Amino acid sequence: MSAKSEKLTAVKGMNDLLPPESATVEWLESKVRALMARYTYRNIRTPIVERTPLFIRGLGEVTDIVEKEMYSFDDRLNGDPLTLRPESTAGVVRAVIEHSMLYDGGKRLYYMGPMFRHERPQRGRYRQFDQIGAEALGFSGPEIDAELILLAVALWRELGLNDVCLELNSLGQPNERLNHRKALIAHFERHSEFLDEEAKRRLHSNPLRILDTKNPAMQSVVESAPRLLDFLGEASLLHFETLKSILVTNGVEFIVNPRLVRGMDYYNLTVFEFTTNRLGSQGTVCAGGRYDYLVEQLGGKPAPAVGWALGVDRILELLKEQGFPLVEIELDAYAIISDVSVLPVALKTIETLRSAGVSIQMHASSENVMASMKSQFKKADASKALFALIFGVDEIAEHQVTVKALRDGSGSQVAQSLKNVLDWAPTLQSKK
Numbered sequence: 002m003s004a005k006s007e008k009l010t011a012v013k014g015m016n017d018l019l020p021p022e023s024a025t026v027e028w029l030e031s032k033v034r035a036l037m038a039r040y041t042y043r044n045i046r047t048p049i050v051e052r053t054p055l056f057i058r059g060l061g062e063v064t065d066i067v068e069k070e071m072y073s074f075d076d077r078l079n080g081d082p083l084t085l086r087p088e089s090t091a092g093v094v095r096a097v098i099e100h101s102m103l104y105d106g107g108k109r110l111y112y113m114g115p116m117f118r119h120e121r122p123q124r125g126r127y128r129q130f131d132q133i134g135a136e137a138l139g140f141s142g143p144e145i146d147a148e149l150i151l152l153a154v155a156l157w158r159e160l161g162l163n164d165v166c167l168e169l170n171s172l173g174q175p176n177e178r179l180n181h182r183k184a185l186i187a188h189f190e191r192h193s194e195f196l197d198e199e200a201k202r203r204l205h206s207n208p209l210r211i212l213d214t215k216n217p218a219m220q221s222v223v224e225s226a227p228r229l230l231d232f233l234g235e236a237s238l239l240h241f242e243t244l245k246s247i248l249v250t251n252g253v254e255f256i257v258n259p260r261l262v263r264g265m266d267y268y269n270l271t272v273f274e275f276t277t278n279r280l281g282s283q284g285t286v287c288a289g290g291r292y293d294y295l296v297e298q299l300g301g302k303p304a305p306a307v308g309w310a311l312g313v314d315r316i317l318e319l320l321k322e323q324g325f326p327l328v329e330i331e332l333d334a335y336a337i338i339s340d341v342s343v344l345p346v347a348l349k350t351i352e353t354l355r356s357a358g359v360s361i362q363m364h365a366s367s368e369n370v371m372a373s374m375k376s377q378f379k380k381a382d383a384s385k386a387l388f389a390l391i392f393g394v395d396e397i398a399e400h401q402v403t404v405k406a407l408r409d410g411s412g413s414q415v416a417q418s419l420k421n422v423l424d425w426a427p428t429l430q431s432k433k
Contacts, residue, residue, distance in 0.1 A: 014120075014128030024328040025317060026131075030113060032159050033133055040152050042109040042135055047092035049115065053082035059091035059267060059299055061207070070118040085117035090267075090292070090308055091299070093136050098301035107139025113313075124281065127314060134289075136308035138296065143240045146271045146291060146307050147247040153275060153287055153309060154253055162319055165286065167253065168274045170261035171241040172209075173233045175269065175294070181232040182208060188226050195222040212260045215282075228259045240270055267292040271307065279322040286319060287311035333429045334388045335381035335407075336363040338371050347392040350402060350422055357426040362386065382407060388429055404429070 011017055018026060037044070053073050060067050072085040086092055089112050102108050113133045122128060135152060137145050150167065157165050172178060185208045189196060196204070197219060200211045212223055233241070248255055255273075263272045272290035280286070289309025296304040336351055338344060351361050362384055364377050371377070381389045391403040401416045404425075417425045 012128070014122035016127060016129070021327045021329065022317075024330055025320070025325075026313065028328040029160070029313065029316065030133075033111070033113065033156065036152070036156055036159055037111045037135070040109070040148070040155075042111040042137075042152075045093055045096065045110040045112050046114070047086075047089065047096050047112070049086055049117075050083050051086055051092050051095070053084040055091050055095055055299070056084055056087060059094070059295060060088070061267070066118065070120050072117045072119055087116055087118045089114070089116065089132060089134055089310065090136060090295070093134075093308075094138070094295050094299050094301070094306070097138055098296065098299060103139045103296075103302075103304055107137065109135075109137050111135045124318065126312075131313035132310045133313060134308060134310035136306065138306040139304050140307070141293070141305035143244040143271070144247065146240075146244050147251075149289065149307060149309055150244075150248065150253065150273060151251060153311070156311075157275075160316070160320065161323070161325070162316075163323060164277050164279055165275050165319075166277070167248075167255040168258040168261050168276060169241075169245070169255050170258050170272050171230060171233060171237060172262065172269050172272055172290070173229060173237045177232045177234055177237060178209070178229065178269075181227060181229045184227040184232070185209065185211075189222070192222045195219055209262045213262050223260065230257075230259050237270060244271060263288065263290055267295040267298065269293050273309070275311075277319055280315060280318055285312075286315045329385065331360060332362055332384055332386040333360045334362075334390050334404075335384045335386040336361055336390045336392065337374065337377045337381060338364050338366075339374060339391070339393045340371060343392045343394060343397045346397050346419065347402075350392070350419055351390075353422045354426050354429070357423055359426055359429050361390070 034044075053071070056071060057067055066087045071087050074083055075081065076083055093110060093112065097103060097108065097110075111134060114131065115129050116132050117129055119128060120126065135149055137149060154167075173181070186204060189200070189204055189208060189211060193201070195218065196211075197214075197216050200214060200216075200219060203210050209229075211219075212226065214223060245255070245257075258274075261272055261274060263274075268290045270291040270293065273288065274285050275287040276284045277286055278284060287309055288311075289307070291305070291307040293305040294303075296302070296306060334354070336347060338347055347363070351363055354361055364372070364380060366372060378389065385408075387406070387408050389405040389407055391405060393403065396403055396416065397419075400419045402419060403414055404417050405414045406412060
């Protein structure tokens with residue numbers, strides 16, 4: 002097959018978002034923007050492409066993302082190693098450092114946008130996927146951990162999502178994790194016959210990730226492994242207990258999962274996941290935690306930070322599972338054009354109405370001959386518009402347009418003057 006005749010399709014795992022599904026995403030994003038404003042989180046937008054060392058330093062060389070999943074390449078002009086962002090936290094931290102955003106105190110930020118990971122596409126898990134995330138930098142107390150969790154809980158309430166469970170854990174501080182790491186390695190070495198090849202590879206590079214295995218044959222040895230919570234010092238325990246107390250007081254249910262570790266190296270203290278049993282193996286819909294050392298690790302002055310990210314695709318799948326209807330585009334009126342000769346006046350009127358906030362779909366023809374009025378009325382009815390605006394030759398000659406009700410069952414018609422369009426424009430928006 003020649004290059005010209007080859008069928009062009011999207012890259013595997015990178016999907017088109019088409020109407021009407023795209024309207025649901027817009028609805029979700031509008032809910033997020035309104036909620037973030039109430040919690041005083043401000044939008045930040047970072048580049049899709051970042052320098053590869055940012056993710057190697059930020060996420061850790063032995064994480065799955067860095068080892069297997071990043072889309073990396075060299076810049077053709079200068080040879081710089083670049084990567085399509087696999088997540089946004091590292092980029093947000095880089096921007097905060099580069100622009101000295103913490104010079105006057107902590108910042109609450111949120112983002113929305115596409116991420117890229119080269120992994121096997123499956124339901125709710127694609128190679129290009131959108132994430133929404135919230136990050137709070139410059140705040141060290143457990144109250145900000147709680148605020149971010151409460152923000153996510155408020156979002157589930159706004160979206161009408163049920164069956165979402167919160168799991169919590171604490172990873173403590175580096176010295177506590179080091180002591181636990183030694184005990185963990187010793188435990189797994191004593192039971193090496195139960196480890197799969199992936200676990201053996203991780204044993205000395207990142208043993209904490211072994212606890213996150215999905216291999217059923219390893220569950221017993223994982224369950225009997227030393228718990229990180231047992232290695233926490235007084236300060237780490239107080240942070241965790243205070244967080245739990247705040248959540249209990251606010252009526253937020255949760256379970257403590259001592260095996261919850263998260264996939265990136267930068268986490269410390271609080272980690273959490275919101276999970277559901279409605280999406281099969283892809284049950285995590287939102288996850289995050291505290292990363293107090295990442296700012297310094299990426300070259301900034303030491304500053305605490307905490308955040309979370311959710312997968313938009315998984316939220317959409319969960320909405321579908323719960324029977325959430327597709328969001329319909331709200332349409333006030335459908336403009337019916339009787340003849341090509343009325344187009345100039347019709348378009349002027351339509352634009353005036355649109356400037357007043359009226360949503361209008363105009364009938365358009367592929368030829369210089371308009372479709373029959375019967376055909377246009379069928380399209381007007383199918384559009385679910387409240388009204389039809391009928392631009393007839395006789396009406397235009399009298400400087401009028403006929404407005405016909407389509408949804409109230411009356412089928413009533415009224416002639417409106419084209420000389421004072423803005424006076425009657427609000428009558429087309431009775432549903433708003």
